[in-house]
Amino acid sequence: MVEVSATRRQGSDTQATRPTTHRPPSIAARLLADRKVVVAGCFLLLLIVAALGAPLIAPHDPLDQNLMLATLPPVGFADAEPGYLLGTDDLGRDVLSRLIFGTRVSLTVAFIAAGLAALLGSWLGLLAGFFGEGIDSLISRLVDVWMAFPPVLLSILLVAVLGTGLHSVIAAIVVIDWTRFCRVVRTETMAQARMDYVVAARALGFSRFAVLFREILPNVMPVLIALITLEMGIAVVVEAILSFVGLSVSSDTPTWGGMIAEGRQSIHQAWWVLAAPLLALFATVVAFNQLGDGLARSLDPVLRR
Numbered sequence: 001m002v003e004v005s006a007t008r009r010q011g012s013d014t015q016a017t018r019p020t021t022h023r024p025p026s027i028a029a030r031l032l033a034d035r036k037v038v039v040a041g042c043f044l045l046l047l048i049v050a051a052l053g054a055p056l057i058a059p060h061d062p063l064d065q066n067l068m069l070a071t072l073p074p075v076g077f078a079d080a081e082p083g084y085l086l087g088t089d090d091l092g093r094d095v096l097s098r099l100i101f102g103t104r105v106s107l108t109v110a111f112i113a114a115g116l117a118a119l120l121g122s123w124l125g126l127l128a129g130f131f132g133e134g135i136d137s138l139i140s141r142l143v144d145v146w147m148a149f150p151p152v153l154l155s156i157l158l159v160a161v162l163g164t165g166l167h168s169v170i171a172a173i174v175v176i177d178w179t180r181f182c183r184v185v186r187t188e189t190m191a192q193a194r195m196d197y198v199v200a201a202r203a204l205g206f207s208r209f210a211v212l213f214r215e216i217l218p219n220v221m222p223v224l225i226a227l228i229t230l231e232m233g234i235a236v237v238v239e240a241i242l243s244f245v246g247l248s249v250s251s252d253t254p255t256w257g258g259m260i261a262e263g264r265q266s267i268h269q270a271w272w273v274l275a276a277p278l279l280a281l282f283a284t285v286v287a288f289n290q291l292g293d294g295l296a297r298s299l300d301p302v303l304r305r
Helices: 002-017 027-033 035-052 095-131 133-146 151-162 166-193 196-203 208-244 256-265 271-299
Strands: none
Touching: 027 035, 027 271, 035 095, 035 271, 095 133, 095 166, 095 208, 095 256, 095 271, 133 166, 151 166, 151 208, 166 208, 196 208, 208 256, 208 271, 256 271
């Protein structure tokens, strides 16, 4: 009995002193633990749903005019109408419906323009950071020259030359913002190219493009994903600026920038026409920035420490 109890005590002591291994939390767990990221993600998801289902969600046709209902205040104020939650503008158009339909333009520009700018800039950044020497000098000088132009003025000039329209806005943003991706990806690629795993891949006989796309690119992706998210917020602002000056889509398409321009003219009679798109624009940009910061912290091993 004494031997058995001693053996049991020895086994329990071994289990007690055995080191416990804790697995690091997954990327999804880290993101869900960040309240700012969760709130930003839910808000952006709500915007995507509103953009996709705008004809079904909007309570009114955004183009319907009724001067008898002009400048109705939002619900909760005197003389408000229950069917117009955010009131109407000086032409009697429903502000909420125009805000919902304007989401479609903003998100379309954000996703497409940011994606194309990332594709162009990342490709050039990878080439410049990996091959170096002549290619790096050529691409770096091109980036320096391109960034010498004021981005807002350059975007207005490009849209004026290409003509108004959604495709012109997207093209202008891509032409302007590819440099941001190029510089960041170039720097990250140069850092990764010095790592031991790249040296080992070259020693094993991998081709340059195999090393670049199979070894380096996956390690650059965390920074790239976070940068794309931040770029989406910038694209929303640029589209709003172009809409504000009348260089985006046609005037019969609701946009947040166009609503801001219209609300500025009637701010003393109907302040809510200006406040609604301004708040939507501000909240969207903040949401994209918070999501980008959260992705950077969760995907980048250096920031995660």
